[in-house]
């Protein structure tokens with residue numbers, strides 16, 4: 028990875044991804060073995076700038092940074108009204124750059140991380156910008172997929188809210204670097220946005236879109252499930268009808284291959300029946316666990332690039 | 335030169351924009367940031383019959399020579415525009431609009447939650463595609479009705 032910043036998954040070549048994942052595997056093994064990791068960055072501070080709450084992503088960055096021997100400063104909770112009245116994001120990140128050696132940014136507006144990266148020299152990691160991108164999630168998704176099924180000759184189904192699901196946008200973009208067949212399954216109203224379809228088309232990706240999961244389920248190596256949010260629908264009935272279609276339970280998986288890997292960026296509500304948790308299909312807790320070693324690897328490479 | 339072009343009289347110094355799509359003249363002026371407040375002459379002929387385009391608009395701007403960059407930006411809404419720079423009543427230079435790779439500060443992003451629509455010190459930036467433009471920040475694509483997204487005023 029030549030860049031100082033990670034703003035979108037589209038920046039990452041196959042070689043970049045492999046470098047991060049290989050490094051993550053080293054950290055993962057060391058963490059599992061309970062090894063004392065050398066403090067690689069005892070002098071470095073990472074600023075956590077979360078303009079939207081995300082306990083999980085924030086904690087995994089915090090843990091990763093501390094495992095690298097560094098520390099974090101946390102901007103704390105920001106509610107939307109104080110952002111409106113407060114200083115610009117451009118000013119805020121320039122001020123914070125004066126305190127910290129890197130910034131992790133979650134922001135409700137698309138393009139926020141891209142803009143922030145134009146205003147500071149310190150590495151910026153996009154931890155989610157509106158319905159845009161979430162590339163560090165993608166790296167841990169890819170890590171999990173590689174462990175479970177490999178990243179080549181892969182048939183992956185991505186189901187749920189594909190329109191607003193930034194994890195989906197980043198994952199789909201990154202998968203174009205690998206030999207994958209992608210099946211997107213969603214209600215018509217929540218299909219992939221035009222800009223993502225454009226990128227997939229430009230990359231020559233093998234892509235098909237569906238409204239029914241059973242059309243593709245038996246072919247899949249990996250099923251990536253995302254949440255369909257109630258507030259995306261005008262009324263409750265409409266939501267119930269659609270959400271029910273994409274709920275995964277033991278009965279759904281009868282048609283699936285035995286080695287199907289089921290993933291979910293979490294938190295889930297009722298997209299995956301807890302009865303699946305104890306089966307070999309379930310990989311979502313593993314996926315969440317992988318957040319720390321993968322983010323360690325990412326931060327390590329960004330800091331190394333920036334030196 | 336057809337008789338119709340005589341509807342607008344010759345200018346001494348300035349720029350004549352010809353072969354603009356019929357009805358686009360006001361958008362062209364908006365794109366160039368010309369609203370008449372400059373105090374110099376601006377003549378507009380709209381929906382003039384044209385062999386090449388069916389109907390076309392013609393704009394004459396006095397005492398201002400458009401730069402190639404300005405002409406290029408015009409190509410987004412007037413791809414077949416021809417631009418004549420006039421000095422002392424004579425056409426001294428002809429410019430052809432070429433599609434630029436990016437346009438900065440010209441269009442507003444239609445995505446209301448794009449960072450360029452927040453109160454941030456950042457200009458809009460669009461990459462020009464074969465058949466549209468794409469926001470350099472949120473990546474939204476505009477294919478039809480680009481003129482409707484002109485960031486003017």
Ligand SMILES: [Zn+2]
Pocket residue numbers: 138443444445448449450469470471472473474
């Ligand atoms: Zn935008």
